[in-house]
Amino acid sequence: MVKVNEIYEFQTCTADWNDIVSKFQSDMNAGKETVIDRVIAGEVVRCVVTGYSWDKSKKPFQPMKQKIKVQVTEIIKPDQPSGKMNN
Numbered sequence: 856m857v858k859v860n861e862i863y864e865f866q867t868c869t870a871d872w873n874d875i876v877s878k879f880q881s882d883m884n885a886g887k888e889t890v891i892d893r894v895i896a897g898e899v900v901r902c903v904v905t906g907y908s909w910d911k912s913k914k915p916f917q918p919m920k921q922k923i924k925v926q927v928t929e930i931i932k933p934d935q936p937s938g939k940m941n942n
Contacts, residue, residue: 872921901929
C-alpha cells in the first residue's frame with residue numbers, strides 16, 4: 856500500500872530517466888519542484904522528485920540501473936485528472 860509523504864525509489868529506462876533528471880535539474884535551478892504522476896504498487900500517485908541515481912553494473916553487457924527518488928504527495932483517484940508529466 857502506497858502512503859502519502861513516503862519516499863519511494865523506482866528504476867526507469869534511460870530515455871525516461873534522462874527526461875526526468877533534465878526537468879528536475881531545470882526546476883531546481885528555477886527554485887521549483889518537479890511533480891510527476893507515476894504508478895507505484897498498482898496505484899497512480901502524484902510525486903515530487905527528490906533525487907536520482909545511477910549504478911553501472913559490474914557484469915559485462917548489463918545496462919546501467921537508473922533510479923528516481925520521489926516523495927508521494929497525493930494518491931490519484933480514477934476520476935481525477937492527471938498531473939504535469941505522465942511517466
